Amino acid sequence: MISCILRAKTKFLIAFLFALTASFGVSTSGYAQGASLPVDDAGIVSAGESLYKNNCVVCHSVGSDVVVGPGLKGVNERRAQPWLVSWIKNSQALIQSGDKDAIAVYNQFNKQAMPSFAFSDDEVKAILTYIKSAEAAAAEAPAAGAVDAAPGKNVGTDAIGAIGGYLDIILVVLIIVLIVLVVTLLLISSLLKNYLNKNKELDEYDAEVVNQRFDFSKVYKSKAVRTLVVLIFVIVLLDLALGKVMGIGIQEGYAPTQPIAFSHKLHAGEHQIDCNYCHTTVYESKSASIPSANICMNCHSQIKTESPEIQKIYKALERNKPIEWVRIHNLPDLAYFNHSQHTQVGGIECQTCHGPIQEMEVVYQYSPLTMGWCIDCHRETPLNTEGNAYYDNLVKLHEESSKGAFTVTSNGGAECSKCHY
Ligand code: HEC
Ligand code: HEC
Ligand code: HEC
Ligand code: HEC
Ligand code: HEC
Ligand code: HEC
Numbered sequence: 001m002i003s004c005i006l007r008a009k010t011k012f013l014i015a016f017l018f019a020l021t022a023s024f025g026v027s028t029s030g031y032a033q034g035a036s037l038p039v040d041d042a043g044i045v046s047a048g049e050s051l052y053k054n055n056c057v058v059c060h061s062v063g064s065d066v067v068v069g070p071g072l073k074g075v076n077e078r079r080a081q082p083w084l085v086s087w088i089k090n091s092q093a094l095i096q097s098g099d100k101d102a103i104a105v106y107n108q109f110n111k112q113a114m115p116s117f118a119f120s121d122d123e124v125k126a127i128l129t130y131i132k133s134a135e136a137a138a139a140e141a142p143a144a145g146a147v148d149a150a151p152g153k154n155v156g157t158d159a160i161g162a163i164g165g166y167l168d169i170i171l172v173v174l175i176i177v178l179i180v181l182v183v184t185l186l187l188i189s190s191l192l193k194n195y196l197n198k199n200k201e202l203d204e205y206d207a208e209v210v211n212q213r214f215d216f217s218k219v220y221k222s223k224a225v226r227t228l229v230v231l232i233f234v235i236v237l238l239d240l241a242l243g244k245v246m247g248i249g250i251q252e253g254y255a256p257t258q259p260i261a262f263s264h265k266l267h268a269g270e271h272q273i274d275c276n277y278c279h280t281t282v283y284e285s286k287s288a289s290i291p292s293a294n295i296c297m298n299c300h301s302q303i304k305t306e307s308p309e310i311q312k313i314y315k316a317l318e319r320n321k322p323i324e325w326v327r328i329h330n331l332p333d334l335a336y337f338n339h340s341q342h343t344q345v346g347g348i349e350c351q352t353c354h355g356p357i358q359e360m361e362v363v364y365q366y367s368p369l370t371m372g373w374c375i376d377c378h379r380e381t382p383l384n385t386e387g388n389a390y391y392d393n394l395v396k397l398h399e400e401s402s403k404g405a406f407t408v409t410s411n412g413g414a415e416c417s418k419c420h421y
Pocket of ligand 3: 058065066067068260261262263266267271273278291292293295296297298299300303304307308309310313
């Protein structure tokens, strides 16, 4: 009998749970479209990513920021998939067909026409899958990105900075303790004084001592007070000196404020603009060059024209004056360094010497740029002599006389005259 009731109850429970999930199914049907995208298929996601980066990134972000067009975060939930497919293939056709949503976004973005794309349905779906997976990734790891971007690579100065910070705290605590001590002592002494004065049996000498005026000169002369003052003075000096040391001679991590809040993280990172789009001579000549305002205008005659930071570019052009970027990397005149020798001939990545520039909001000096740093790399890096007849004899000679690899140093990369005029 009891088991029968139990079974009936279980059945009811199952039916109830089923109804519950079913009703959830209805209420979340808007999400079902997004969920049907194969976000777990790495192949499709990466195909979508490259299509997206080649075609869409200039005008869209996968977050909620407006670039030229709207941020695409949540677009899979906002719009039905067939709508997205026809929009991306030919937005103008969809607008002309009288679709209300299409006309609404078009008007909202001042009737800027989005270009048409001759993609297959699968290609569009791959892009949508990438957008979906990118927003999930962004939701998971914003904090990690923020830490990466911090220009605090220099452990040495950080440690000194931390000591400086502790000294400041110690000073403040010392001063607070002193004040509390003085106040309590004054309170106690006035209490005692009151108490003793009420005591009629005080003799004349005691009464005089109790009512004595406070004598400051005694405080100056006290040894304890003098030591304390000297101690505080020394700590203050030490604190100041540490602050100075941090600024002198340590160039690594140098990140001056620039006249325009230009971000490599945004341009070279998120928007994947090539380094040599702006640093035009980096593969051909000694210097990498800093872009002129005209290069910025290739995009910013259209993009973010209202931003006060972008207005600064227009002002520089109006006044016909270059933007005064603060130079970060700077070897002394006695040393010779050539970019094309390292990037074009040597095939070294910018990041090997400049660090993760594409993640820097503000550029900082990543490497020490000392003579030891240059020579260390020359000692360790094998020369790429493959297919270069010029090196054939040299390499042969080298192999006869030594066992190590044919490095930059083997070719004279440590001779003073190579780097010094
Ligand atoms: C030249 C700039 C440009 C490019 C490139 C571009 N778009 Fe757009 N996109 C826009 C603009 C502007 C809008 C807003 C509607 C309008 O004005 O036509 C838009 C709207 C959209 C919308 C509608 C968003 C919504 O909230 O309804 C989607 C989806 C979209 N774009 C996807 C893409 C995809 C995917 C690509 C790459 C294959 C792409 N766009 C490339 C400019 C661009
Ligand atoms: C859209 C243009 C643009 C792109 C793309 C770009 N940069 Fe820059 N870069 C600048 C500007 C402008 C400055 C000067 C302002 C500053 O320091 O932020 C600069 C400064 C630098 C500096 C510091 C120069 C100095 O003063 O010593 C380095 C190093 C650098 N870029 C490397 C790179 C690398 C590496 C890439 C590619 C990953 C890259 N840049 C991509 C525009 C660009
Ligand atoms: C190839 C295109 C391109 C070039 C070249 C370019 N930018 Fe940009 N820039 C962008 C895009 C895209 C954004 C992002 C706009 C957004 O977030 O809405 C942007 C954003 C900015 C912003 C942020 C504006 C704001 O208020 O959010 C600044 C500042 C900026 N760029 C400065 C520069 C400078 C200075 C140069 C020249 C050295 C330059 N850009 C060259 C494409 C470009
Ligand atoms: C082997 C190390 C190394 C590599 C690789 C390298 N740089 Fe540099 N870069 C330097 C040094 C050293 C300086 C300082 C040069 C000076 O002061 O004369 C510098 C300076 C710069 C500057 C400041 C302007 C100038 O020309 O002095 C820019 C911009 C720059 N580099 C961009 C790049 C870009 C972009 C790449 C990759 C295409 C790159 N660098 C690759 C070492 C390197
Ligand atoms: C990350 C490694 C690396 C660093 C750091 C580096 N170099 Fe080099 N350097 C190379 C390589 C590799 C070559 C050989 C390129 C080639 O010819 O194939 C080279 C070649 C040279 C040459 C030409 C040597 C010759 O035999 O003609 C000079 C000069 C030079 N570097 C100067 C410097 C200076 C100055 C610095 C420091 C400011 C420096 N390099 C930092 C890797 C580096
Ligand atoms: C691979 C490149 C390279 C070679 C080879 C090289 N130097 Fe240097 N040297 C530099 C660089 C870069 C600096 C600037 C370092 C700095 O500012 O800290 C420098 C700085 C110096 C300085 C000035 C130091 C100072 O504190 O201002 C002297 C002196 C010097 N080098 C002597 C030599 C002599 C002697 C040789 C040959 C045995 C030599 N260098 C070989 C790259 C080189």
